[in-house]
């Protein structure tokens with residue numbers, strides 16, 4: 001991610017509004033979500049966009065696949081026309097289409113030191129993000145222990 005210009009103004013929502021509702025709590029905050037392509041992560045992403053459209057930004061940590069960049073993976077996640085893929089986001093597309101623009105892919109791999117982040121992305125996340133959802137994991141329960149621990153536990 002070479003150029004990322006996310007403007008976050010946590011002070012624009014007053015404290016009482018924040019404490020009164022879940023939506024208010026997340027308003028103008030930036031979130032980092034791991035595992036967004038997985039079963040749990042997709043649900044978290046949909047819920048955040050649907051219930052909290054004033055979120056400033058949702059950074060999703062994605063690893064590139066052999067034939068797909070993280071940007072292509074994000075597009076596939078949101079737009080995949082196949083049944084049972086992206087229709088979870090249909091109501092977002094209709095009710096809160098602008099929220100989709102707040103999703104930013106960040107290249108990383110949770111099995112690597114420092115999540116495999118570039119220095120630039122690491123600094124950007126440190127400066128902007130204050131809420132983290134960690135849903136990335138391996139759910140293969142016959143995985144070698146070092147792999148399972150490396151991916152799942154922090």
Ligand SMILES: NC(=O)c1ccc[n+]([C@@H]2O[C@H](COP(=O)([O-])OP(=O)(O)OC[C@H]3O[C@@H](n4cnc5c(N)ncnc54)[C@H](OP(=O)(O)O)[C@@H]3O)[C@@H](O)[C@H]2O)c1
Pocket residue numbers: 034035036037038039040041061062063108109110111112135136137138139151152
């Ligand atoms: N499914 C359930 O009903 C359920 C219920 C309660 C708790 N949980 C827990 O929730 C967590 C996620 O489960 P899930 O069912 O959503 O699993 P899942 O569908 O297999 O999704 C796993 C996610 O983790 C990502 N991931 C795996 N290794 C990664 C790596 N090295 N770097 C970056 N991302 C990586 C995958 O990304 P890729 O697309 O790149 O592979 C995918 O997005 C697990 O800890 C599970 O125990 C699940």
